[in-house]
Amino acid sequence: MKRVLPLFLGMAMFIASCTDDDSVIDGGGNGDGQEVTLNEPINDFVWKAMNSWYNWQTDSQNLADTKDDITNDYHTFLNSYNDAEDFMYQLCYKHWSVVGDGNAVDRFSWFIEDYEVQEKAFQGITTSFGIRYQPVQVTNDGDVILYLEFVSPDSPAGTAGMKRGDLISGLNGTSINTSNYSSVMSSLSDNTVTFTIAEIEGNSLKELDSKTITRAVVADNPVHFYKVFEDVGGKKVGYLVYNGFRFSYNDELNEAFAFFKSEGINELVLDLRLNGGGSVETTTFLASMIYAEAGTDIFAELIFNSKHSGSNGAYNFSNTLNKYNAEGDSEGQESINRLSSINQLYVLASGGTASASEMIINGLKPFMPVKVIGTRTYGKNVGSITLYDSPGTDFRAKSTNQSHKNAMQPIVFQIYNKSGESDYTQGFAPDIEVKEWQYWDNILPFGDENEIILKTALDDIRGFAAKPETVKRHSDAKKLDFDDPDQKFEKEMYIHADFFAQP
Numbered sequence: 001m002k003r004v005l006p007l008f009l010g011m012a013m014f015i016a017s018c019t020d021d022d023s024v025i026d027g028g029g030n031g032d033g034q035e036v037t038l039n040e041p042i043n044d045f046v047w048k049a050m051n052s053w054y055n056w057q058t059d060s061q062n063l064a065d066t067k068d069d070i071t072n073d074y075h076t077f078l079n080s081y082n083d084a085e086d087f088m089y090q091l092c093y094k095h096w097s098v099v100g101d102g103n104a105v106d107r108f109s110w111f112i113e114d115y116e117v118q119e120k121a122f123q124g125i126t127t128s129f130g131i132r133y134q135p136v137q138v139t140n141d142g143d144v145i146l147y148l149e150f151v152s153p154d155s156p157a158g159t160a161g162m163k164r165g166d167l168i169s170g171l172n173g174t175s176i177n178t179s180n181y182s183s184v185m186s187s188l189s190d191n192t193v194t195f196t197i198a199e200i201e202g203n204s205l206k207e208l209d210s211k212t213i214t215r216a217v218v219a220d221n222p223v224h225f226y227k228v229f230e231d232v233g234g235k236k237v238g239y240l241v242y243n244g245f246r247f248s249y250n251d252e253l254n255e256a257f258a259f260f261k262s263e264g265i266n267e268l269v270l271d272l273r274l275n276g277g278g279s280v281e282t283t284t285f286l287a288s289m290i291y292a293e294a295g296t297d298i299f300a301e302l303i304f305n306s307k308h309s310g311s312n313g314a315y316n317f318s319n320t321l322n323k324y325n326a327e328g329d330s331e332g333q334e335s336i337n338r339l340s341s342i343n344q345l346y347v348l349a350s351g352g353t354a355s356a357s358e359m360i361i362n363g364l365k366p367f368m369p370v371k372v373i374g375t376r377t378y379g380k381n382v383g384s385i386t387l388y389d390s391p392g393t394d395f396r397a398k399s400t401n402q403s404h405k406n407a408m409q410p411i412v413f414q415i416y417n418k419s420g421e422s423d424y425t426q427g428f429a430p431d432i433e434v435k436e437w438q439y440w441d442n443i444l445p446f447g448d449e450n451e452i453i454l455k456t457a458l459d460d461i462r463g464f465a466a467k468p469e470t471v472k473r474h475s476d477a478k479k480l481d482f483d484d485p486d487q488k489f490e491k492e493m494y495i496h497a498d499f500f501a502q503p
Contacts, residue, residue, distance in 0.1 A: 036075040042389070042406060043078040046088050049387040049395040055411040056093035056106065057305055063091055085111035088408055108380065108411055108491065115386060115399065115407040122278065122494060123248050123326060124220040129193070129213050130155020131162065132274055135176075135185070135480040136440045142178035143205065144480065145169050145198065147440045150243070150274055155218045160211045162195070165443035169205050170196030185482050191215050200441045219326075220244070222275075223252045225446045228263045233462035238265035239454065241446045242286075245278030245356045245493075248324045250285055257289040257337040266341060269457045270360070271348040271446070273374060273436075276490035277355030280383065280415075281322065283493075284315040285336060287363055290345060291317070292338035298418045299363045302383070302495075305412070311500055344369040346457045349430060354378035354491035359415060361428055366418045372430045373457050379427035382411045383493040396500065409492075432456055437479045442472065 038044060050063055057063045068074040081087035088111045089095045096104035112118045120126070130152035137144050146168040151157050169175055171187050172194050187193055194212040198205040222244035229237040238260040242253070260268070268290065284299050294317040301314045319338070323331040347353075347361055349372050358377050361370050387408045389401040399407065416422040434456050436443070444451040449458060484490075 036072040036079070038075045039079045040082060040084070040087075042084045042404065043081055043087050045389040045391070045395070045401070046084050046408065047078065047091065048391060049389075049408060050088065050091050050410060052307060052394060053305070053385070053387060053410060053412045054092070054109075055305055055382060055413060057307070059093040059105075060091055084406060085113075088410075092410070106411060108382065109384065110409050112386070112407040112409055114405045115388065116405060118386070118407070118409070119328070122246070122492070123328070124218075124222060124244055124246050125326075126218055127215050128155065128218050129215055130157045130218045130220075132484070133168065134437055134440075135181070135482050136437045137178060137478040137480055138205075138440060138474065139203075140476070143169075144176040144178060144181055145205065145440065146176070147437075147443050149443070150224075152218050152220050155220075156213045156216050157211075160213055162197070162211060162213075164445055167198045167200070167205070167441065168195050169198035169207065170210075173210075181480065188484070221252060222246050222249055222278075223256055226256045226259065227447050228260065228265060229449065229458065232267070232458050235266040235461060236263060237267045237269060237458065237461060238263070239269045239271065239447060241271040241274075243274045244276070245280075245282040245286070247279040247282045247322070248326050248328065250282055250321050251323050251334065253282070253286060254289070254321060254334065254337055257339065261337045261339060261341075264341060265339070267344075267346065267461050268339070268342050269346040269348065269454065271454070272353045272357040272360070273348050273350040273453070274352055275354075275357045276352055276378075277357055277359075277380070277493045280315060280356060280359070280493055280495050283356040283359050283363075284318060285321040287360060288317045288319070288321075288336050289338055290342070290360075291364060291367055292340040294367050297367075300359060301416045301418075301420075302413045303416065308412075313499065342368075344371060346460070347372050348453050348457060349374040349377050349428070350436065351375060351378055351427075352490070355380040355383070355493035358424060358428060359493065362415075362417045362421060362424060365421070371432070371457075371460070372428050373432045373460070374430050374434055374436065374453050376429050377424075377427040378491055379425045380491055380493070381422045381424055382414050383495070384409045384411050385495060415493075432460065435479070438473050438475060438477050440474060440477055 051057060054063060089097050092106045092109050094103060094105040096107045131148055132150040133146040133148050135144055135146050148162060148164055148166045151162050151164055171184050174184050176184050192214040194210055196207055197209045198207050222242055224243050225241040227239055240256055287299050296316050298314045299317050302312060304311045319336055320333045321336050322333055325331055345364060345368060347370060358380060364370050387395040388397060388399040390397045390399050414422055434453050436453055439452045449455060
């Protein structure tokens with residue numbers, strides 16, 4: 001079995017699908033025996049790469065191996081699409097953008113406009129405001145607020161003084177309510193936005209301030225916060241807020257566990273509420289840090305389609321990790337700080353806990369109890385790689401076609417734990433459910449012992465049931481969904497090209 005390394009062959013654990021298999025397009029020649037000219041050459045890349053690698057290739061009739069047997073018919077088929085992105089989604093098997101969320105199989109594959117920008121995004125380098133937020137309807141009259149779940153310290157929002165727990169009641173001078181929600185929220189795609197900051201006064205919202213913020217390049221360290229609670233029912237508890245499996249921060253993650261190891265912690269609380277995934281290799285390193293007794297046993301297995309069954313392989317627990325710089329270049333190895341002092345893992349989770357984060361839960365389950373606190377996770381047990389327009393390398397190397405920077409991130413494998421388990425497409429249900437948005441006016445800093453989700457974990461460690469009634473709970477608050485433009489493809493799981501070179 002091979003051991004996986006991370007590259008920009010993205011392993012976005014995606015379960016979704018790109019084409020309604022009933023919509024088969026019949027190609028046809030021009031009827032006069034002359035050769036049909038290929039007008040859309042990029043579509044040839046899209047079709048051939050998807051035909052080779054796509055997880056559901058045999059389910060999509062438009063990806064049938066016979067589709068390119070007759071050149072004229074094949075070119076006519078490719079020429080029937082003048083948009084490569086739309087073409088890719090039509091090829092996919094029941095992609096959500098084609099058949100809707102309710103009927104989708106492929107919820108995760110996506111088309112990449114600029115692979116250089118995407119590669120930076122995999123390392124947390126984006127042009128953004130530097131915030132994560134959750135919209136909530138807070139009154140029966142339809143008033144809506146955004147509470148800030150996270151503010152990146154050196155981001156435009158962070159330097160403007162915004163912080164976790166701030167309440168945003170309006171954007172660009174317009175208060176948010178259920179009637180104008182969609183139109184007002186769409187302004188979050190703009191380059192510059194004015195945020196109205198409010199506080200709760202009695203039963204109403206009072207405007208405090210407004211801040212006008214312009215997007216800038218933000219580079220987030222995913223190892224956001226860690227500390228040790230000295231006496232929780234007589235135990236020392238390590239707490240880590242980890243927001244993304246970004247392989248250029250492997251050594252920073254290892255430093256956090258060096259601290260936990262030196263402190264001799266008895267319990268570990270891993271906060272993955274904002275972690276949508278990332279590098280599979282880094283996921284394996286984190287699992288290795290958490291549970292030393294696993295030795296070098298199997299952590300996860302990857303299964304590709306029948307055309308690439310030779311690439312099927314395993315990630316094993318490890319005693320060393322690989323270090324990388326921000327460009328993804330190797331900088332050697334170092335010994336992993338592995339814990340041998342804990343017997344179970346607490347995971348703080350939300351609907352944003354996806355792919356590689358869920359891989360931690362699933363991969364450790366055969367070895368130790370994993371207790372999930374918060375709300376149900378996203379449900380993504382499949383992964384992707386980046387496919388470039390370089391047919392000579394089976395589309396895995398950086399593009400040899402310099403006329404564009406398009407690429408694709410299709411689902412190409414499913415992931416299993418040592419016990420062969422992979423059935424969590426509906427997410428992992430919490431062992432203790434706590435809905436953070438019901439405490440929208442009391443969102444405390446990470447590491448505050450009274451922060452509601454962390455408090456629930458610490459109370460469980462103490463051996464008694466959490467008592468969220470000590471904090472005002474708004475049971476009538478309604479969580480609202482919105483596609484954050486800065487988190488469009490956050491739920492990813494990717495692997496290094498080196499994985500395919502392993503013996």
